[in-house]
Amino acid sequence: MLRHLVNVLRFMLQAVRKNIKPLILIASFLTFIWLIADTVHRPEFVRHASKHSFRHGNRSDGQDERWNQRSVQQFLDLLEIDFNATSGTEIMRVEEACRSETTLLFTAFAGSSLSEHLWQYFSLIAIQNSLMSATSRQRIEFVITGTALTELSQLFVRVPYEVIDLDTIRCYYIPAACILNSNTHIDIATEKNQLYILNNQAIRFEEILSVPWQQQKQFFNFRPETLNTVHDLLKELRHRAKLYGDEDDVNGLQVVGIHVREDVQLPFEYYYRAITFQRKMHDSGMLLFVVVCENPKGAVCDMLNTQNERIEVIAEHDEPDVDFVLMMLCNHTIVSNERDIFPPLLRGIGNNVVFGKENADSQYGIELANYLENWYIIV
Secondary structure, X not given: OHHHHHHHHHHHHHHHHHOHHHHHHHHHHHHHHHHHHHHHOOHHHOOOOOOOOOOOOOOXXXXXXXXOHHHHHHHHHHOOOOHHHOOHHHHOOXXXXXXXXOEEEEEEOOOOOHHHHHHHHHHHHHHHHHHOOOOOOOXXXXXXXXXHHHHHOOOOOEOOOEEOOHHHHOOOOHHHOXXXXXXXXXXXXXXXXXXXXXXXXXXXXXXXXXXXXXXXHHHOEOOHHHHHHHHHHHHHHHHHHOOOOOHHHHHOOEEEEEEEOOOXXXXXXXXXXXXXXXXXXXXXXXXXXXXXXXXXXXXXXXXXXXXXXOEEEEEOOOOHHHHHHHHHHOOEEEOOOHHHHHHHHHHOOOOEEXXXXXXXXXXXXXXXHOOOOOEEEEO
């Protein structure tokens, strides 16, 4: 009996030696499958700032299992809603007291800078414009986070979007929220309330390019004091321009706005070529260049100040809305920073120049220049 058992073991050992590689491959494959199955069923596998986090569709038991209290808290934190004001299970339900009319609610996760909140604001307005004719029976609402309102209030005296709160979000089933990235198609829900959230860093270029921004004045209201300050400044600049030409030249004066910030390291050659380009585009009249400088004694601003008598270098204003409105009311723009994109978009006319080498400050300007008329790329 013992000899028979030894022979069986010897046979098994020989079989393993002969087939060791196939057995290793099979074992590795089974281990790989087990790891995938184990990972996707963990609650922490759900990522809350990605289009893969929340999906359309009916609720399911498996979906609810992944939405534990920690998941709900992370989601609400991104919308700046106090999780402690409710319970995790309560927010998972849709309140019966909500209005019966089907409502589509659009909002955006809280951003980290004024530029990001401006892109979110422009994207939400663009989405609103694109949906005006696409929906008939559904009610559409737009809300923003408290941080977004605070940031945008640096520029605009009134933002027509309410701040999202717990009472608002109770009416929407969180696991079915649709996270919108830059190119995510918007599927219109017809039979239920639906929550749509613009993801961090998402910019809806396709919709933004389709909006006549100069006609969207209801979204961009400025303080009367700001407008008066800018008009007085432009009046003073026109008065200075009389020193450079006759009365006819001053009457046809065009102003080119440039905003140079310390954290933007564009070469002086870009500004020089952009100024030369603007002069060639407007060779029939007088051009005056207004350079708003965070540091008027900085290298670029100092060099621009000595180039030509028709370049006026001024310091940044204490209030950011003044510089924003000044850039918007100029006739043309030389873009040096991501935030410089928005004033000429609202102006809707004029020649706008962007830096042609892609970096953090120029990539969006380059993309706009590829599609919009009178936007030009210069290296």
